[in-house]
Amino acid sequence: MIMDKPIVVAANVVKRFGPLKALNGVSLSIAPGAVQCIIGPSGSGKSTLLRCINQLETIDAGAIEVDGELIGYRRRGDELHELSDAEIARQRLATGMVFQRFNLFNHMTALQNIVEGPVTVLRRPRREAVAEAETLLERVGLSDKRNAYPIELSGGQQQRIAIARALAMKPKLMLFDEPTSALDPELVGEVLAVMRDLASSGMTMIVVTHELGFAREVASDVIFMDKGEIVERGSPATILTAPRHERTRNFIAAVLT
Amino acid sequence: MSELAAPAERGLAEIAGLRIVPRRFYGRWIAAALILLVLAWIVKAFAQGQIAWPVVAQFFTAPAILAGLVNTIIMTACAMTLGIVLGVVFAIMYMSPNPVLRGVALFYIWFFRGTPLLLQLLLWFNLALVFPTIGIPGLVEWRTIDVIGPFMATLLGLGMNQGAYTAEVVRSGILSVDVGQTEAAKAIGMTRLTTLRRIVLPQAMRVIIPPVGNEFISMVKLTSIASVIQFSEILRNAQTIYYANARVIELLIVAAGWYLLVVTLLQIGQFFLERVFSKGRGERRQPAQEAGA
Numbered sequence: 001m002i003m004d005k006p007i008v009v010a011a012n013v014v015k016r017f018g019p020l021k022a023l024n025g026v027s028l029s030i031a032p033g034a035v036q037c038i039i040g041p042s043g044s045g046k047s048t049l050l051r052c053i054n055q056l057e058t059i060d061a062g063a064i065e066v067d068g069e070l071i072g073y074r075r076r077g078d079e080l081h082e083l084s085d086a087e088i089a090r091q092r093l094a095t096g097m098v099f100q101r102f103n104l105f106n107h108m109t110a111l112q113n114i115v116e117g118p119v120t121v122l123r124r125p126r127r128e129a130v131a132e133a134e135t136l137l138e139r140v141g142l143s144d145k146r147n148a149y150p151i152e153l154s155g156g157q158q159q160r161i162a163i164a165r166a167l168a169m170k171p172k173l174m175l176f177d178e179p180t181s182a183l184d185p186e187l188v189g190e191v192l193a194v195m196r197d198l199a200s201s202g203m204t205m206i207v208v209t210h211e212l213g214f215a216r217e218v219a220s221d222v223i224f225m226d227k228g229e230i231v232e233r234g235s236p237a238t239i240l241t242a243p244r245h246e247r248t249r250n251f252i253a254a255v256l257t
Numbered sequence: 258m259s260e261l262a263a264p265a266e267r268g269l270a271e272i273a274g275l276r277i278v279p280r281r282f283y284g285r286w287i288a289a290a291l292i293l294l295v296l297a298w299i300v301k302a303f304a305q306g307q308i309a310w311p312v313v314a315q316f317f318t319a320p321a322i323l324a325g326l327v328n329t330i331i332m333t334a335c336a337m338t339l340g341i342v343l344g345v346v347f348a349i350m351y352m353s354p355n356p357v358l359r360g361v362a363l364f365y366i367w368f369f370r371g372t373p374l375l376l377q378l379l380l381w382f383n384l385a386l387v388f389p390t391i392g393i394p395g396l397v398e399w400r401t402i403d404v405i406g407p408f409m410a411t412l413l414g415l416g417m418n419q420g421a422y423t424a425e426v427v428r429s430g431i432l433s434v435d436v437g438q439t440e441a442a443k444a445i446g447m448t449r450l451t452t453l454r455r456i457v458l459p460q461a462m463r464v465i466i467p468p469v470g471n472e473f474i475s476m477v478k479l480t481s482i483a484s485v486i487q488f489s490e491i492l493r494n495a496q497t498i499y500y501a502n503a504r505v506i507e508l509l510i511v512a513a514g515w516y517l518l519v520v521t522l523l524q525i526g527q528f529f530l531e532r533v534f535s536k537g538r539g540e541r542r543q544p545a546q547e548a549g550a
Contacts, residue, residue: 056440056443085448089446090446096444096445097441101437103437103440103441104441105456106460106537106538107459107460107536107537116455117446120451120455121446122446149537150537165445166445169445169446
């Protein structure tokens with residue numbers, strides 16, 4: 001059972017997009033060091049949940065705590081006060097995010113992409129930041145691409161740089177939003193390899209993915225979501241091979257065929 | 258090529274040695290000839306017309322013309338600088354979640370796009386009629402007439418008007434940057450303003466520069482309307498000269514020549530500026546340097 005204080009706690013989170021309820025009362029907690037995979041059909045709310053955790057979306061009801069801190073609000077007695085832009089930016093430093101479409105800064109080289117956060121946001125000395133960025137480039141196997149612009153890189157290379165960019169901020173938690181969905185099939189492996197390496201280094205990760213093989217191999221825990229709700233949660237072996245709910249069974253059968 | 262090519266393929270392969278005759282573009286040759294004829298006719302007409310070319314040459318570098326040229330260039334630079342600064346500020350205010358800032362920006366753009374430039378110039382120039390003195394009450398006070406002379410009135414008129422148009426150009430540039438860029442910037446902990454400054458505006462520049470370059474060129478010529486409020490730019494000085502010597506066409510040709518020269522230089526500048534801001538957009542095709550610091 002979970003002994004450490006959870007790094008993410010969500011309680012009855014509701015998110016509406018107009019009439020659509022993208023999240024319909026989601027509650028969960030995630031332990032530090034966990035590799036939490038979230039699977040589910042498109043439109044099930046799994047990406048929305050991820051985006052709520054680092055406040056790219058605001059939630060309509062419920063509450064989320066990241067690293068023991070309520071996000072988006074400060075509690076004063078019986079009142080919740082909305083945080084300022086700068087305070088939200090500070091809270092986001094606890095999480096790193098990797099996007100489906102990479103979103104590397106197009107006007108910067110690979111190295112500049114990685115150095116940008118540490119220098120501009122954390123105000124670290126440039127020389128230190130560059131040295132660390134070089135270590136990260138080596139870790140994702142792209143030292144020879146340090147001066148390449150995103151347009152000159154393949155999708156897989158861009159995503160590995162994007163992971164390095166997120167890691168440069170030394171987050172406590174990494175969020176992956178379908179990191180391999182926009183990649184050509186032969187490029188998926190190189191990104192998953194970097195993520196596997198990151199998982200084995202003890203990083204807490206929440207991974208929204210369709211790669212059931214990756215989930216089976218690396219996840220410490222799998223959540224299946226559908227229609228804005230968590231349908232079931234358990235070990236990879238349970239969810240992926242012997243799910244209890246029919247919706248989970250149908251989804252896994254559909255993905256595997 | 259395979260040794261086992263079928264007979265049909267071998268037959269087609271034989272054409273490899275034949276001579277290729279390029280297409281002939283008769284239409285282009287005819288058009289070019291016609292255009293040359295028309296040009297020659299125009300040149301001949303002007304050469305034989307009642308224009309004293311020596312007078313054009315004489316006044317091309319006359320001190321009054323050069324002084325006007327300098328004023329035109331200084332005014333263009335100052336008014337565009339003011340216009341771009343105001344444009345960026347009001348575009349950001351327009352897109353701000355703060356309703357007060359939005360309202361101010363909307364009003365500014367509405368007012369300065371909604372009234373003729375000439376009218377705005379006259380308003381600034383005649384501000385002394387409304388406010389004889391300006392300043393901070395109790396601290397400093399100047400006579401408006403001393404502060405807002407022809408130069409100030411022209412600068413405020415052209416600059417504020419330009420700001421309203423540039424704001425829309427900057428806004429369209431900002432909108433052209435993918436939201437994913439903003440989200441990635443937020444995700445590494447950037448605030449709204451840092452995101453704009455470091456991530457969005459540098460990429461918006463690629464879209465902003467061509468229309469602003471266009472407006473820069475318009476501004477060079479637009480300064481000429483300041484002649485109505487006695488700002489001594491090049492056209493006004495040319496007019497002053499031809500009122501005295503009656504060489505109207507000659508002096509207009511002098512002014513036209515200088516405008517064309519300045520605009521040509523600006524176009525060359527724009528070309529290089531566009532190259533700088535197309536970084537990472539594919540135009541820069543040389544391979545990434547190997548290693549190195």
